[in-house]
Amino acid sequence: MKKVISGNEAASIAVKLSRVQVISAYPITPQTTISEKLSEICGSGELDARFVKVESEHSAMATLIGASSTGSRTFTATSAQGLALMHEILFWASGARLPIVMVDVNRAMAAPWTIWCDQTDSLAQRDTGWLQFYCWSNQEIIDTIIAAYKISEQLLLPSMICYDGFFNSHTHEVADIPDQELVDSFLPARQAEYKLDTKDPHTFSGGTLPSMFMEFRYKVQKAFERAPELIESVYSEFDQKFGRRYNPVESYFVDDAERVLITSGSSASTAYHTVRMMRDEGEKVGLIRMRQLRPFPEAELFRAIPKGALVGVLDRNLSPGTGGVWTQEIRAALGRNNINLSLHEFVAGLGGRDISENNIREMFAGMKAADGKRQSINWIGLNR
Amino acid sequence: MNKQFDNNSVGDDGRDYEFCASHDFYGHSACPGCGEKILFRHMLDVLGPETVMVVPAGCAAVTDGVFPHSLSPVPYLHVPFGATASAAAGVRAGLDMTGRKDVTVVAWAGDGATFDIGMGALSAIAERNENILYVCYDNEAYMNTGMQRSSATPRGCWTTTTPKSRLKEEPKKDIDAIMIAHRIPYLATGSPAYLDDFKAKVEKARDTDGFKFLHLISPCPPGWRSDPSDSIKLARLAVESRVFPLYEVRNGVDYKITMQPEQCSVSEYTSCQGRFAYLKSEDSERLQAETDQAWAELERKEK
Incomplete structure (x- = not known):
């Protein structure tokens, strides 16, 4: 019903x-x-x-x-x-x-x-x-x-x-x-x-x-x-x-994606909407949604990440002194599997601040080819 | 592992009055002269096998045995220090929901778990009138961690955190008054020196619906700096000196003093315990005056 x-x-x-x-x-x-x-x-x-x-x-x-x-x-x-x-x-x-x-x-x-x-x-x-x-x-x-x-x-x-x-x-x-x-x-x-x-x-x-x-x-x-x-x-x-199928990791528009955002919860809804809009505009972007933190679904995650794509992680959380927790978890899994992949770390939406379509677009725009430099936190929507 | 019990000691009424005697009760690691184990054993003799114990950190947790050994002849659930009362309420709810309403749920906690870290949760299950028997074995300090003061420690007492240079300055928290103020169906005090009195109270508590609170004096030779062979004597002197009177209260109003032995002085009770070795004569006089006043108050309430 x-x-x-x-x-x-x-x-x-x-x-x-x-x-x-x-x-x-x-x-x-x-x-x-x-x-x-x-x-x-x-x-x-x-x-x-x-x-x-x-x-x-x-x-x-x-x-x-x-x-x-x-x-x-x-x-x-x-x-x-x-x-x-x-x-x-x-x-x-x-x-x-x-x-x-x-x-x-x-x-x-x-x-x-x-x-x-x-x-x-x-x-x-x-x-x-x-x-x-x-x-x-x-x-x-x-x-x-x-x-x-x-x-x-x-x-x-x-x-x-x-x-x-x-x-x-x-x-x-x-x-x-x-x-x-x-x-x-x-x-x-x-x-x-x-x-x-x-x-x-x-x-x-x-x-x-x-x-x-x-x-x-x-x-x-x-x-x-x-x-x-x-x-x-x-x-x-x-x-x-x-008649409803669930997976620990869900992915959307990733097959030919050149830039992929990984996130979870309601931020993924906004990201999903934005990715569809950007696809209509001809941008090759995709979304990966984490449904599970423990056990950490690393095999499912690695299957979802398209080869050669730039990858960003949207963290609506902060572990002060290091950064977003999802980013840390994904980096640990990459290291455990000897995968060399640079992640763009986006911290946004803390304490209920809106994560807007424009914020998501800003994240995709911020994903650039790795330049060998240390990755630091990209604060999105912060009033400086 | 718990031993299966035998049925050799079942009385005419079907109850296993010698439940623990028939069960070897072997292998506990309590100190010689420990009051808690005597009280536990005699309580279970009354309650019998249809009992579930909920036990927080404290002497009763560590002296039950190290995994996989356990002394308890009944199911024994270890829980975190401040979780006793709430975990017991959960056991009660779970047993009730799975058709085992007849089982007695006993929360068995020391004074630290009761007077201090578990106080909020204890007040909550009393206010909700949960059908639980909560028993506090009170040895008047954190004895298991090495004799640190609790709010149950008497004034003038030595502990490792109220050293000779600064003995405890505050009087013992009146836990009975706090519980009585919750208007619980049954509250009683008990002493291992008066086992008939104690066992009668366990039986009354078991047969009372709703929340029951037993407050037991539990001599502790290492913490009280007393001789292990003096434990029962001290449990008797605590009552005779009226430092720990034996009484019961129904519904927060109906008081009854259950034991009125000939009075001895408070110093007779304190003088054979090293923890009171630093009491000055004026401190002893003050303790005597406070004890007399509390007894007069109790007698007044009984009338």
Whole structure:
């Protein structure tokens, strides 16, 4: 059934369709309308779930640690400061191998105060052992959350689904809402092999010595290495059931492109629109959209980059002292694979500043042949 | 790995009253004379196997055993320091949603996790009246990390962060008053020197719906600078001196003092503990006066 919904409504609908059993959340803009909608549907009985209304995001994630350890399917949503407050517990979720699914509605980190979008909040959590997915449409939000439960519960790793605050969360667009029966056939009830069970008592996450800890981390890494194949099979099954195909990296107009921009989230929507306009004008430009940060989809990315093209990366985030996080991640992957490719690094749209069609054109215009000099950050839309 | 339990000690009412006695309870790494392990064992004797423990960083976390060993005969979930109360609420929600409403969820935390880093989350689950038994084993400092002061440390006490040159100047935080102010269904204090009293309170807590808080005095020989063989004596003197009175409160209003032993002086309690070695006579007099005042207040509330 097609409906006009906001991004946050899309997330709530996906939680309901996934038959989540325990929800815990704390209000923060721009996530809050997810919690409000979920409160309504839990209150009315439309979804048979317990909504634990906690006093902080640290407690929201701690509540899910407890709930997920019982074998329940769990959900929370947050943004920015809330996600940072969870930081300690995010490591615990992945180390304890709990398939928690969380939405992070991307919002810049204060100070100074801002409620507006950039991706620094979720990108700063890249080392916590969570799978990370980035969406650009409300349809993709619904579908990615449903798929994430299937992926997480098989890998025993938590998933973070990220989309841009206000640009996605509060923008209404048409989405096809899947039938419950179809979702049930794709995503059966969670079967936890290990859980808190008085009939089969076990101790979880107890103390380890230096002789053991590394093996636990090795196993987390191995699970991430298994992830690409599993994600591919889950997306294939999703396509067969729902008729929508997803990939960790999506590319548009890249086949004969001479200049390519790599980006993610709502910036990719603006870039997509601009690339189409520029194509009409005869410019050979293309777009690559990153849908996944962890595991980092390097094989898919390298397949998408056309040979000989100039490549730019649009980062709506900043790791002060180095630069855009996506740029750093892509450079690391290039180096790991001994690929010599110079990247143009564009930082734009921090704290919700608009990234306009003109900004995107400026980025393509800025992509010049490598001159052997050190690449530095290109600030786009900055008032100097 | 947890040992399976046997059924040799099941009483007429079907409860396993000797649950822990029938379970060897072997291999914990607590110090000799540790109050926490005595309290844990006797609590589980009352609660039996249908219990899930939620345990933050602290003595109970490290003395349960090193992976893959665990002393606990019931499921035991380790959680981060400030996460006890919220994780217990999550366990409760998850068990309720998967048809296990009859299982008792116990949050088992020291004074650091309860009075300090977990205070906000504890207040939250009390306000929400979560169906959880929260137990604080109070040894009056961060003993596991090496005896640093907490807000549960008494005035005039030596710890490694309140050294001889600057003993703790502030009185112990009144956690009971804070929890009572939440009007929770059941609150009680307990001591390992009065096991019948303690076990009766565990049973009442188990059979009460909603949020329950037990505050237990837990002697700690290394931190209290006391002889391990004196732990039960100290747990008794704490009650006799009225420094740690045994009482219970229902719904935040209905007070009952459950043990009224003959009174001894506060200095009788403090004098056999090295942590109070630097108390001056005027400090001791002040502690005695504060203790007498608190007891009079408690008696007034009971009426």
